[in-house]
Amino acid sequence: MTMTTTAPPRFRILDGAFADELVRATTSPTCAPTRVGRRMHPHAPIGHPSRPRKLCFGGCRHPLTSTYQAHPDNLAKHLGLDYARSSALLRKGVQLALDAAPDKQVAVSMGSYGATLADGSEYTGAFVDELGADALPALTAFHQLRLQAFGWGGQGVLDKVQYLAFETVPSVVEVRAILAAVSQFFAPIDGSAARPRVWISLTCCSATETGAGDPIDLVAREIHAAGHLVGINYSQCRGSNPEIVVYPNKGQRWDAVARNWIAGSGMDDDNYAQVAVQEWIVPFGPLVVGGCCQTTPETVAALVRARQVMQRGNEVLCVYQT
Template structure:
């Protein structure tokens, strides 16, 4: 499969920016879902799947070129803790992809939506090992597992997600190089699979574990199935410096989808600060100038943020 067949190249050839979607879990919370659960957004796969489909549809309407599925926290281990057997868990993982595909296909069936647009893609979210642990370690790294152990963890769910037919995988919020390398190596077991890999970062130079982001991106350079690299779930203020170091480290397209800029209070379990879609779009313009080609949002971003971003990106 070539880069063109994987679907990214037409967007990158025809658009200055490929517009990613925004937050799924925090958007579901904003619509009344209770995500106080180790399964996080995967809980909604069980309880309110139609709402997930609606959020995907709203992001497409806002201008997103990609829907990222509700499978970030979907693992066999996590579902087993909720009493679901292997078959039921696998079905929910595939359902996450199907919901995004249904939303995409319904959106694209409307002729008015095709004007000036390429058919949007579906990226199956592959969250890090630490997300399954639900102890915050996706923002620390320093796992007890080595690369082989991480490959063993990711292998069965990657197989289920790919079986549902996404356009690519979104391996996201990766805190450390060892897990990124494990994911990149694992792609070789699925020759038709393509992915992006994005790291969570703790400052303007380092991923969450403390390794230089530039070194991590350089280490992924030889993995042809990794189509784009970058960062997500990171404070937007760190993005310009991170991109500056990333540009010389890789020839792959760079992607960024940071948080809204609000700050999370883990003690009060609440967010502080203001959300401003126009300010987010203005910052995104700077990220594009710094080298990012795929831009969207992570925690606390919304369809309004993506609409503002898309309005600028398509002018």
């Protein structure tokens, strides 16, 4: 008789939802288009740096910035800022994370086009049809402008971070726009310079399709072929088949009209961690596991406990999400 043993899957842990914690800690409305930007506004009190400090002191390694919905265009629309001031505000969002966690590796939340509209289209990709034949160039220009606003070298901040996270992306068209924008942004930069890793997290309506109905395997292959990481975020937790990074919500659905969470299959923290182990980690072995909407630091603690049962000594990764 031959006895064999299998090492438990190795995985790292992200944190939970930033915006939900921001709402708990402040009076910011859940769905304000620039709720994070307003908290970073030069004339507003800045209350959220305690959040990354709290998480990092708890063992997290990679805080992700609170810039998910912020873009020069919507900062101009909602806060009346010109490009120079909105760019400075975006860079300030990154600097807050760098200052709060000076010994950690920071990821910049690059968000998605739909997230800046605050109409729920980051989950469906409806904006692709609305943009029509101009969708690809328009989305490429959108992401180029955001990358340029954060900047590289000098007053820029992207040379100080380790990851760029494009999140809640529902459509292969936007994925292709992101790939083009990233390639164009880094093209003139010295090839010997250390560049942040890029991941693109998809929203999904099923185990096989993105929010816009594109085949996940097709989209994942395009991201992988460009040398970047693939993720799944926001999606309801059951049915996810992650490639690299997975951070779904706790089962609730968002009503974009009523602007609230619909009671449904939401689960408690320990059940969430159990699903993570049994349905994602063991069958598929994702590299990074965490949570999106309605998850909390307590959800992260439940994931940590579940991992401790499985193994010892893995690095703990925290990504700071809205």
